[in-house]
Amino acid sequence: MRLVTWNLNSIRARTDKLRGWLEAERPDVLLLQETKVEDAGFPHALFTDLGYQVVIHGQKSYNGVAIAALTTPTDVTIGFGASDAALDEQARLIAATVDGVRVVSVYVPNGQAVGTDKYEYKLAWLAALRRWIDRHDRAQPLVIGGDWNIAPDDRDVHDPKRWAGKVLCSEPERAALRELMAWGLTDVYRAQHPDGRAYSWWDYRTIAFFKDQGLRIDHFLADATIAARVTTCAIDREARKGRDASDHAPVSITIA
């Protein structure tokens, strides 16, 4: 079973690129972030034409997440619900069961800059995600993929000195991620590649991809059951190339 997570930075702007990639790769499950479209405008045919079923949680202009799968996603939930419904006004979380595995697509808030309101919102959102995971039944295998907007440690940063303390790398964000993982989740890429220096995002603004000035902020976090069965984790750098590319590359895992 192969799962891929990809922040598209607009599914409508990425339609042709995504179709070509999907035809060539055909993962069993595709987790999407930043679809940037209301549900009524979602391009369903892009998926159904290729045999995928897709469940979506979108909004106008920003955010938006989805899960596409070759088998039927069941028990779909959107947002945190329960006591954290106040943090559900932005479309950043969707979950479904696929082939017995609880699969989650997350788009963690970017946080803009340390000390801003958006940064505080990011930390609050991550705390809510931890509470949401606490409600998950440990009997069901769990994998959470998405754009976490956090580089877990300095191995995940092209220039740790330049990024020290900045948003995406600051200690409170990293601590929030560790708090989440303390539930019993493994960063699949890092487990597979202890010394790996692969990145998943390169800023458009600094022409960063050309210089490979990237950060690894897109992750699969898996529970012990799934983590033990992972055989590969790769970042598809090729998909970041070209003028019509998202600023994120797809991240892929294979589960035996």
Place this chain on the structure above:
DNA sequence: ATGTCCCTTCACAAGGGA
């Protein structure tokens, strides 16, 4: 490195977000 890309609207230029 204030350099790009995508979205939206009191829309064809400018602001917000990343």
